[in-house]
Amino acid sequence: MAAAVFEKYDTNNDGTISRGEIKNALKDLGVTPTEKMLDQFLAFCDENNDGKVGREEFEYFAKAMEQVRGLQQMYAELDADGDGNISVKELCDCSYKFWKQQFTEEKAKEMLTCAEADLDQDGRVSADEFLQLMFKDRASYCGGK
Numbered sequence: 001m002a003a004a005v006f007e008k009y010d011t012n013n014d015g016t017i018s019r020g021e022i023k024n025a026l027k028d029l030g031v032t033p034t035e036k037m038l039d040q041f042l043a044f045c046d047e048n049n050d051g052k053v054g055r056e057e058f059e060y061f062a063k064a065m066e067q068v069r070g071l072q073q074m075y076a077e078l079d080a081d082g083d084g085n086i087s088v089k090e091l092c093d094c095s096y097k098f099w100k101q102q103f104t105e106e107k108a109k110e111m112l113t114c115a116e117a118d119l120d121q122d123g124r125v126s127a128d129e130f131l132q133l134m135f136k137d138r139a140s141y142c143g144g145k
């Protein structure tokens with residue numbers, strides 16, 4: 001089964017999943033990855049550092065895709081009013097569910113306005129910003145290496 005799935009992502013059938021193919025895979029999930037997110041994605045999967053995902057690295061790739069899917073669901077729940085941004089209030093409302101602690105407004109604000117999360121500093125985080133931030137977080141402690 002894993003082999004069949006690998007073929008699905010290796011669209012030019014050269015036996016590896018390239019950066020561009022990762023990008024397309026993420027786009028299929030509705031994510032527009034930044035270059036940085038692609039770097040993080042590769043850092044998570046690319047054990048032999050050749051810049052692509054080989055067959056032997058596919059389990060990490062599958063794991064990374066799972067993470068992204070999970071984060072998308074999480075984002076959908078966080079963005080309760082569905083306006084495409086997470087506000088301070090929305091983060092507070094869901095904080096116990098996802099982080100097992102009740103955030104104060106200050107804490108939520110801090111999370112949302114840290115330079116990496118909220119690039120335009122408007123106090124709200126879009127889906128792509130969120131994915132990038134959380135993915136990095138997850139990758140750093142779930143790295144399967």
Ligand SMILES: [Ca+2]
Binds near residue numbers: 009010018
């Ligand atoms: Ca390929």
Ligand SMILES: [Ca+2]
Binds near residue numbers: 045047048053
């Ligand atoms: Ca590799």
Ligand SMILES: [Ca+2]
Binds near residue numbers: 080084085087090
């Ligand atoms: Ca919202």
